[in-house]
Amino acid sequence: MSARHASSTDYALLLIPPLLWAGNAVVARGLAGHLPPIAFSFWRWALALLLIAPFGLAGVIAQRATIRARLGVLVALALTSVTAYNTMLYLALQTSTAVSVTLVAAAMPATIMALASVWLGERLGLRQWAGMLIALFGVLTVLGHGDPRRVLTLAFHRGDLWAVAANLSWAVYSVMLRRYPTGLDARTLLTTQILIGVPCILPFYLIELAGGRTLALDAGTLGAIGYAGLLASLVAYFLWNRGVAAVGPSVAGQFTYFIPLFTALIAALALGERVEPYHGLAFALIVSGIVFANLRLRR
Template sequence: MPTSGQSLAYIGLVLTPLFWAGNAVVARGTVGDIPPLSMSFWRWVLALAILLPFGLPGILRHRRVIRAHLGSIVALATFSVAAFNSLLYAAAMTTTATNIALINATIPIFVALLAWILLGDRTRPTQVAGIGMAIVGILCVIARGDLSVLTGLQAQSGDLIMVGAVFCWGLFSVLLRRQAVPLPALTFLTIQILVGALVLLPVYLTDLLFFSGGFEVSQTTLLPLLFFAIFPGILAYAFWNHGVHSIGPSRTAIFMYLTPVYASVLAIIFLGESLSLFHLVGGSLILGGLILATQSKRPFQRQLARTQQP
């Protein structure tokens, strides 16, 4: 029988993919009011404002470690905090929340593929089959079930941007393994967000001055930004790490498969999106590929559980 701490961990792990799904759904619903780069930048500024009072003492205490690993921290923050979320929000301009969540669910496949290419990780035949199956699932979602979309290069730009976002997260996960930074979780998250916001700042200012013109601060725009900062950011991170420590990384990793399920339901309820046959076929291929690619490699599952989305 699970202890009270484990029960709380399971509750948190059920909520975490709901927050990730909400990230895609709320982004899709508000991207017309808040430009993607503004959405990404101010999400992290708000999250940093909330975290800094708790994370700053750790940053000061571990400043020598941070200085020694500054290059790695900048690279990790660029691919995760800056690039991943900015691309996800950009994808929300031209594709559905359901597609975003389905493509996002393939992060474990990209992590395994890049670890094989860049780190020389050994892959078993079942894992190769799983990677192949998931890639076919991605193509099915991008093509919307119509092969001519791929052969005619007519894929939605948002789907391709989301593939780029997932690729960035895969690079982050592989770099995190190769260039691990020995910092406590809260300190690492705080410095990641701080550096990521600084990396985003010149890009955001360029977009603000020459392209998007920013957004009007109102209840319609402030509430989504607070949601992004608190729920898929801070709370998801806290719940996920508590799950890893309470029930183990392998069991924890399974819960991320709930994200596309939640996203589909939320998108139908709040955005009026509908599920098509290609969503079911592509989603089934992606899920089957994930199971094959991850079930027989426990070290990879541990790595996957520790590299949740910030």
Template sequence: MSPSRQPPAPADLSGYALFFVTSAFMASNVVIGRAAAHIVPPVGLAFWRWALAFLIILPFAMPGLWHHRRALKAAGRRLLVLGALGQGICGAVVYMGLERTSATNAGLIYATSPIMILLIAAVALGEAVRPRQVAGILLALAGVLAILARGDVDALLRLAFNQGDLLVLAGAVAWAVYTIMLRGSRTPVPVVPMFAANALAGVVVLAPFYLAETLLDRAVVLSGEAMLRIGGVALFASVLAFTTYQKCIALLGPSRAGAALYVMPLWASLLAWALLGEAPQLFHLAGAALILPGVLLATLPVPAPRPAREPEELTRASEA
């Protein structure tokens, strides 16, 4: 059997199974966040999500946190900025949006994060954008407009968009900035202690806003329903999404593992339909038909060109 026709390795099969599990864990954030709307206030949900996630991961992260304590202390301000973006805006602000929009909308809008990364990197860092990527960006942005307008051309012309959709879009932009900052980081801290440090930074950043929300008569009431939703976003959307994603990278490589974000909105739609009764609308299908191919077109790596064969190799090939 030739190498090109060999069956997939067991590691690849495990990796692809984990790929779908990871994307489902990612989707659980918007589904549980929507289920928590009007039960747990948004800042309180984000605060307790990351506080609990930090406590869950702490036993595994503690040796690395102690070993790299000086590097983490030196990166303190950067960690607070990352906490404001990754746990603050991508957490509390998105949950504010989910009080006003559907999980299906949020999943589709959030899937444009790779597009935001390309745009911000091009504008702020001067990174080159190929024509193929431009086409993908335009396609995905057209899909976002279809979601924001909810299929209503008049709403598009009046720029009368749902506030919740716009808040989720702000979260997608914040996630893009967060990702670019992480990509440019030169810290020697391994991923598990860095995850714990980011979670703790998010708790610190969210604490004053959580206090203000509590004083404004929106205190978290720790009922059974509230604790179930807080535990869900902490365990599934935070710790398990992170750990399975890291394992997926190890099995499939970063490029293929990163495509889990493209599958996430499909999981969000299915879970929202099954658990929340959110039936997909025609504008959801139109948005997905534009966003998902657009993101793939813009972000899939270009295959490396095959090296030209040396004249001696060509001669040997012709003689064979």
């Protein structure tokens, strides 16, 4: 479906994935110290695998020849998405606020654009580089918590650095997906990534367990895993892919800017997190930078 045939329902449904992903960040932050981050990542994707298996395994079996031929690429895709991205995001939320972490993630389009220029040889004009530089200033504003001296002295918050690492991991995944097409349909690709990614989280989960961080099976942790495994994983991904097909990736990408906004609202209501002035400045820099970078392309 092309963007000109998209309905108002398509645009409305594109608001749901950012809302669900914002809720995921708030849940992880709210249970920091109670729900171990790697355990959360492991059981989230284990549940997602259990839920998608009845629908996705048939495609994996039918396309097993393609999977064998592209196994190296599929392992790299699984490691940078299912294994690394979500795990590092939950590690970030152990010590950083949900608003800060999602603001760093809002710079993802600029990170992908910069990496694509290096890896794929995509030519960027002065406008694109200037826009990415503005977005970078926004990320640095978050990392320095509004204090430029913290940036100059590299006195960054550990959680914020985990957020940057997660951002880079997803950017590598996104560019790799374009550089090395897998030849799999969307459902089979997601099922394959989860099949590979979950066992790769397991060694780190065992290390976490050995360090004494065990998972308490109570209503809070079970609810969080259920929410992340079903809503933030499968439902959000399904609706996002549907929206991208309907309105196009460029338009759909703009909806990611709702994630920090939804996060700030939910975190303020549920966790009492304060939205600081530097959060607003960072958001303005990141959004204006990416819009400026893409202005000529949209024209």
